[in-house]
Amino acid sequence: MALLTVEHLTMKFGGLVAVNDFDLALEKNEIVGLIGPNGAGKTTVFNMIAGYYTPTEGAIRYQGSSIAGQKANRITKAGIARTFQNIRLFSELSVIENVMIGYHCRIRSTFLGATLRFPLYRREEKMMVEGAMQLLKEVGLEDVAREMSTSLPYGKQRRLEIARALATGPQLLLLDEPAAGMNPNETQDLLQLILKLRKDFDLTVFLIEHDMKFVMEICERLKVLDYGTTIAEGTPHEIQNNPRVIEAYLGEVQRA
Ligand SMILES: Nc1ncnc2c1ncn2[C@@H]1O[C@H](COP(=O)(O)OP(=O)(O)OP(=O)(O)O)[C@@H](O)[C@H]1O
Numbered sequence: 001m002a003l004l005t006v007e008h009l010t011m012k013f014g015g016l017v018a019v020n021d022f023d024l025a026l027e028k029n030e031i032v033g034l035i036g037p038n039g040a041g042k043t044t045v046f047n048m049i050a051g052y053y054t055p056t057e058g059a060i061r062y063q064g065s066s067i068a069g070q071k072a073n074r075i076t077k078a079g080i081a082r083t084f085q086n087i088r089l090f091s092e093l094s095v096i097e098n099v100m101i102g103y104h105c106r107i108r109s110t111f112l113g114a115t116l117r118f119p120l121y122r123r124e125e126k127m128m129v130e131g132a133m134q135l136l137k138e139v140g141l142e143d144v145a146r147e148m149s150t151s152l153p154y155g156k157q158r159r160l161e162i163a164r165a166l167a168t169g170p171q172l173l174l175l176d177e178p179a180a181g182m183n184p185n186e187t188q189d190l191l192q193l194i195l196k197l198r199k200d201f202d203l204t205v206f207l208i209e210h211d212m213k214f215v216m217e218i219c220e221r222l223k224v225l226d227y228g229t230t231i232a233e234g235t236p237h238e239i240q241n242n243p244r245v246i247e248a249y250l251g252e253v254q255r256a
Pocket residue numbers: 013016018036037038039040041042043044045085
């Protein structure tokens with residue numbers, strides 16, 4: 001059984017059909033890419049899967065259960081984590097505290113228990129600090145754990161977002177333009193990091209990205225959206241040679 005199945009997914013904003021009849025089946029441990037021009041509907045697909053938008057039509061099944069229209073925090077608890085195209089870190093918190101935020105969906109302590117520092121909270125806090133530090137090591141940020149998150153350069157902020165997503169304990173990771181703003185060296189490091197994380201955390205990865213070198217190298221399969229509609233799907237090799245994709249998107253990327 002596929003880990004995630006999406007059928008006939010459609011999202012309308014007033015008269016605009018942002019995503020039209022989108023289908024997807026993700027098998028466990030795959031790395032699948034979603035590409036297409038600006039405004040094609042890629043982030044909208046993520047927002048529906050992750051519970052930020054309720055689809056106008058269509059079904060989303062995760063590990064066999066329907067999740068379409070459920071709240072984001074419930075979907076996170078079920079095992080789907082995401083990063084954001086526009087980085088969303090808590091600017092007033094340190095690097096490690098940003099990762100600890102990710103743990104909050106997993107702990108049992110109540111707000112009152114935390115405020116009064118009940119024994120359960122103290123145990124859970126210890127677990128969160130140790131776990132967060134371990135995740136920072138995984139993404140190569142252990143040296144900057146106590147710095148303010150916004151003092152980090154852009155590439156490191158993107159990796160911090162990944163660490164925070166991992167803190168929620170996902171099986172499926174959705175990455176929205178993880179290489180955006182990175183230089184070629186950082187992008188290559190990110191590629192290796194994602195492969196390592198897949199192995200270490202037994203992850204399935206669905207990612208959006210405009211960096212075609214990165215996408216073609218890391219993804220086993222690709223889907224191409226244009227004006228909300230899937231115009232192609234296949235292996236990177238098939239997509240690179242698809243005339244319709246070249247016309248709608250790749251030609252433009254290659255000219256840029
Ligand atoms: N909340 C919303 N309300 C109205 N329109 C929206 C909303 N979210 C997205 N859209 C519109 O839906 C279309 C698809 O947007 P989306 O952000 O999914 O594109 P994208 O493929 O992620 O593009 P990019 O590569 O620029 O990030 C766009 O026309 C966008 O303006």
